[in-house]
Structure formats: structure tokens, C-alpha cells
Amino acid sequence: MRRKIVAGNWKMNGTLDDAIKLTSEIAGMYKDEINSDVQVVLSPPFPFLNSVSKLTNNTAIKVAAQNCAAQASGAFTGEVSASMITSCGAGYVILGHSERRTYFSDTDEVLLLKVRQALLNGLQVIFCIGETKAERESNSHFDCVEKQILNVLSQLTPDEFAKCIVAYEPVWAIGTGLTASPAQVQEMHHFIREVLKKQFGEQASETSILYGGSCNENNAKELFALPDVDGGLIGGASLKSRSFISIIKSF
Numbered sequence: 001m002r003r004k005i006v007a008g009n010w011k012m013n014g015t016l017d018d019a020i021k022l023t024s025e026i027a028g029m030y031k032d033e034i035n036s037d038v039q040v041v042l043s044p045p046f047p048f049l050n051s052v053s054k055l056t057n058n059t060a061i062k063v064a065a066q067n068c069a070a071q072a073s074g075a076f077t078g079e080v081s082a083s084m085i086t087s088c089g090a091g092y093v094i095l096g097h098s099e100r101r102t103y104f105s106d107t108d109e110v111l112l113l114k115v116r117q118a119l120l121n122g123l124q125v126i127f128c129i130g131e132t133k134a135e136r137e138s139n140s141h142f143d144c145v146e147k148q149i150l151n152v153l154s155q156l157t158p159d160e161f162a163k164c165i166v167a168y169e170p171v172w173a174i175g176t177g178l179t180a181s182p183a184q185v186q187e188m189h190h191f192i193r194e195v196l197k198k199q200f201g202e203q204a205s206e207t208s209i210l211y212g213g214s215c216n217e218n219n220a221k222e223l224f225a226l227p228d229v230d231g232g233l234i235g236g237a238s239l240k241s242r243s244f245i246s247i248i249k250s251f
């Protein structure tokens with residue numbers, strides 16, 4: 001079902017105490033102020049997953065990891081498997097974030113393995129796609145995004161794809177303070193849905209497509225009102241409880 005989703009990506013920030021404080025603040029404000037059908041997801045660093053999951057256990061808030069291993073288990077020092085993530089109480093995983101693609105060699109081939117591991121272990125996938133500044137400037141942004149979809153999401157079965165959420169995150173907008181314009185966002189989200197429809201037909205109408213890239217409490221309302229935008233993946237602004245709650249309330 002096409003759901004409204006606001007997911008906070010905490011990236012590599014804070015300590016366990018910070019994570020507990022932020023989660024408690026968000027859970028408290030959520031209980032007092034949020035009365036909507038928006039699915040809220042918090043994505044802390046791996047070591048804090050279990051604590052954040054326990055703190056949100058009796059709430060409607062869900063928890064995501066920011067990555068998972070491409071392998072199931074074994075001699076892969078430093079990696080974290082999808083089954084470990086599930087066992088910590090998380091229900092989602094962010095895969096394909098541009099920081100993972102750029103700094104950690106998460107190619108489309110690796111990402112397909114990671115997506116399959118995540119799905120096999122019952123996780124829902126928030127799959128990130130998006131073009132660089134150079135790709136937008138050379139007018140190849142549609143080709144870039146289409147390739148990212150075809151190489152990974154289009155390889156899934158309809159049942160697998162049903163567990164996926166797409167996050168369109170233009171790389172030039174992530175953490176830069178530059179937000180894509182509402183016209184650019186709607187144009188790309190519509191394009192993404194059309195590409196998905198070629199593979200999955202009307203099932204793609206049910207897919208949630210989130211926008212990410214310097215989304216904050218000042219621009220969320222306009223972005224979330226766009227017909228093909230079903231919510232946001234929020235980086236910097238998700239680290240401040242008041243800002244994050246304001247963004248959720250923008251629907």
C-alpha cells in the first residue's frame with residue numbers, strides 16, 4: 001500500500017546517550033502531537049539499533065539500519081548482516097544511499113545482493129537513487145536514475161518489490177542546503193513511477209517514493225503536497241527532535 005513515510009537518517013552522528021535522548025524526545029512529541037497516518041522511521045547507527053528499537057517498542061515508530069552486508073554470515077570482519085539487524089528489532093534498512101555508493105563502493109551489483117539479503121530477512125528496504133550535479137548539468141539525470149532502478153529494483157519479483165520504498169535523493173542536494181525545486185522533484189518522482197510501472201505495472205502506483213536532500217521544516221509542506229511525493233528521507237534536520245516532528249506534521 002502507498003504509505004506516507006518520514007524517515008530520519010542519523011548517519012554517523014552522536015553517542016548512545018545522544019541516540020537515547022533524541023529517540024525519547026521524538027517518541028514523547030510524537031505521542032503528544034502526531035495524530036496522522038504517517039509512518040515514522042528512525043535510522044540510528046548500528047550500535048544504537050537495539051536501544052532505539054526497545055525505546056520505540058510500544059509506539060508506532062519503526063527503526064531502520066543504514067546499511068547491511070551483501071552476505072548472510074561468516075568471515076566478513078566489521079560487516080553487519082540483515083539477520084543481525086532484524087534481531088535488534090529493526091524493520092527497515094536504507095540501501096543505496098549516495099554516501100555508501102560514493103565512499104564504500106556500493107555498486108548496483110552489490111546493492112542487488114544487499115537488497116536480497118534484507119528482503120530474505122524480513123526487512124523493508126528504503127532504496128536510494130539520485131543523480132550527481134554533473135549528471136543533472138549534462139542532462140543525464142533521467143538516464144542515471146533509470147539505470148539505478150533497472151539494475152536493482154527491476155531485478156526483483158513483484159512480491160520482493162512490494163517490500164521496497166524508493167527515496168529520490170539528488171546527490172547535489174544532500175547536506176548542501178540546496179533543495180531540488182518542487183517542479184524538479186515532481187518531474188523526477190513521476191518519471192521514477194513510470195519506470196517502475198514498465199516492470200511492475202499498476203503495483204508501482206502503490207510504491208511510496210520519498211524525497212531526500214536538504215528537506216527541512218520550511219520546505220517539507222510544499223514538497224509533501226506534490227502528487228508523486230509520499231514523504232521524505234531526512235538527514236540533518238532529523239537530528240533535532242523539534243525540526244523532525246515539524247517535518248512529520250507537514251503532511
Ligand code: PEP
Nearest residue numbers: 174175212213214235236
Ligand atoms: C540524507 O542523507 O539522506 C539526506 C537527505 O540528508 P540531508 O537531509 O541532510 O540533505
